[in-house]
Amino acid sequence: MTMFSSRNWREYPQRYRLEASKFKKSGKTYFPPRDVDPETGDTEKETVILPDTGKIITYTVIRVAPGQWGDMSPYGLAVAELTDGTRLMAQVTDCDVEEIKIGMEVRIEFRRIQTESHEGVLSYGYKFVPKWY
Amino acid sequence: MAGIVGYGAHLPRHRIKAEEIAKTWGADAPSYKKGLMLREKSVPPPDMDTITLAVEAARNALKRSGGVDPADIGAIYIGSESHPYAVKPSGTVVGEAIGATPHIHCADFEFACKAGSEAMFVALSHIDSGMMKYALAIAADTSQGAPSDALEFSAAAGAGAFIMGKENLIAECLYTHSYMTDMPDFWRREHEFYPQHGGRFTGEEAYFAHTKGSSNALLEKSGMKPGDFQWAVFHQPNGKFPSRVAKELGFTKEQIEPGLLAPALGNTYSGASPIGLTATLDVAKPGDMIFMCSYGSGAGSDSFIWKVTERIDEVRDQAVKTAKLLHENLIYVDYGTYAKYRRKIKKNY
Incomplete structure (x- = not known):
């Protein structure tokens, strides 16, 4: 269930810095970033950094977590719409699963997203936390 | 500077x-x-x-x-x-x-x-x-x-x-001073999970001697007295040590109050006096002078004098x-x- 460190490395721009692609013709922003706009075929784009706050659109609760996430279970996995309208999925952390609600405001925080046993590589990225300030 | x-x-x-x-x-x-x-x-x-x-x-x-x-x-x-x-x-x-x-x-x-x-x-x-x-x-x-x-x-x-x-x-950082000796008061050997320490030996000869050594040298270097500062921040392995060292150096409770986080936060080790400085900057006014002194076992203290500007x-x-x-x-x-x-x-x- 672990992610290759090379794959994580390739995804640093999105995982570490929330870089998305915004296409010139449609004005649409895609996250994860794409090279081609699937609607228009446009390849002219700019890299934009997504806002770090939004609201939960939908979520599920993981109660029987895969091995390395066991220490955090139960936890929420949510799709949130950020303030620019972009949607993305992430784990909800620092939050009791009973408190997760559709419409709940969240903020994106940099967290460890994968811990490969005692010896493996550590992977970092974004998670949602309740927006309390 | x-x-x-x-x-x-x-x-x-x-x-x-x-x-x-x-x-x-x-x-x-x-x-x-x-x-x-x-x-x-x-x-x-x-x-x-x-x-x-x-x-x-x-x-x-x-x-x-x-x-x-x-x-x-x-x-x-x-x-x-x-x-x-x-x-x-x-x-x-x-x-x-x-x-x-x-x-x-x-x-x-x-x-x-x-x-x-x-x-x-x-x-x-x-x-x-x-x-x-x-x-x-x-x-x-x-x-x-x-x-x-x-x-x-x-x-x-x-x-x-x-x-x-x-x-x-x-x-602005006006003055700095570092003070260091070889002191076996706290350590963690390679591959060990938890650190070891010398109990009471971590106090007088370690924390207090180095914090005072660095602080007094910096006061002398700058020609300033504790009363010239609005605020002071010391390393805080607990709430007691920084309170006592501040008093012994001539700083008041009011001067260390905003940066003394250990009673509610614990000892954030490397973060201790730097996080205390962030809390102090949060309440400081333009022109305020801040005295800061860290302590690290092994052992040494880095001290700084900061002058807060209008931009705060x-x-x-x-x-x-x-x-x-x-x-x-x-x-x-x-x-x-x-x-x-x-x-x-x-x-x-």
Whole structure:
């Protein structure tokens, strides 16, 4: 269930810095970033950094977590719409699963997203936390 | 002189109370609460470590920097005794996360609890030498205390970050001084999980001698007296030591109050006096003078004199304040959850 460190490395721009692609013709922003706009075929784009706050659109609760996430279970996995309208999925952390609600405001925080046993590589990225300030 | 262009902190929301630890080990909670002035401490959850704390603190420092382009940061130094890797730098992850790579110098510093102030010291030196426009110094730790050891009541987590530069300063660094001897008061050998310490030997000859040695030398160098400062911040392995050393040096309770976080936060090791400085800057006014002295076992103290500028009023509210992170919206955990979060329980992976 672990992610290759090379794959994580390739995804640093999105995982570490929330870089998305915004296409010139449609004005649409895609996250994860794409090279081609699937609607228009446009390849002219700019890299934009997504806002770090939004609201939960939908979520599920993981109660029987895969091995390395066991220490955090139960936890929420949510799709949130950020303030620019972009949607993305992430784990909800620092939050009791009973408190997760559709419409709940969240903020994106940099967290460890994968811990490969005692010896493996550590992977970092974004998670949602309740927006309390 | 060089100084601080942007500053920020980050703390976990989780806390464990002294009573909860004492109950588990049959210890006397009042002696820790009153004797060492330790009420509770921060606990990092499993997905938070020195790197993640450092990234969030650095992002808060950027928010207060008046638009510093991360690409203009020439060096990133992280001081910690809990770098997640034994071999692989913490600073590369932080540099990548804030968009400061690839034209940047990077090093992870270690020196027990003064690794963070070392990073600040070196970052300031780079600016004063004219080598670079900005240098980022971060003090971050998720420190470990052995189960049932006195350190378990204090070992905590948090981070403070400072972007050093020469223009557009929030606080100018007027003087620095470092004081160091070889002192076997606290250590952790290679591959050991928990640190060891010399008990009472960590006090008089270690913390107090070095803190006073560095502080007195800096006061003499600057020609200033404790009464010339609005605020003072000392390393805080607990609440008692910094209170006592401040008094012995001639500082008042009021001067150390905003930066004395240990009673509610615990000892954030490398982060301790740097995070105390962020909390002090949060309440400082233009023109205020701040005295700061770290302490790291092994042992040494770095001390600094900061002069706060007019810009503090513009930037103070541009990121979350340290006192808010310290006191609001806390999540209290029991000892079992704490032991799980801090990986104190042996299990199969």
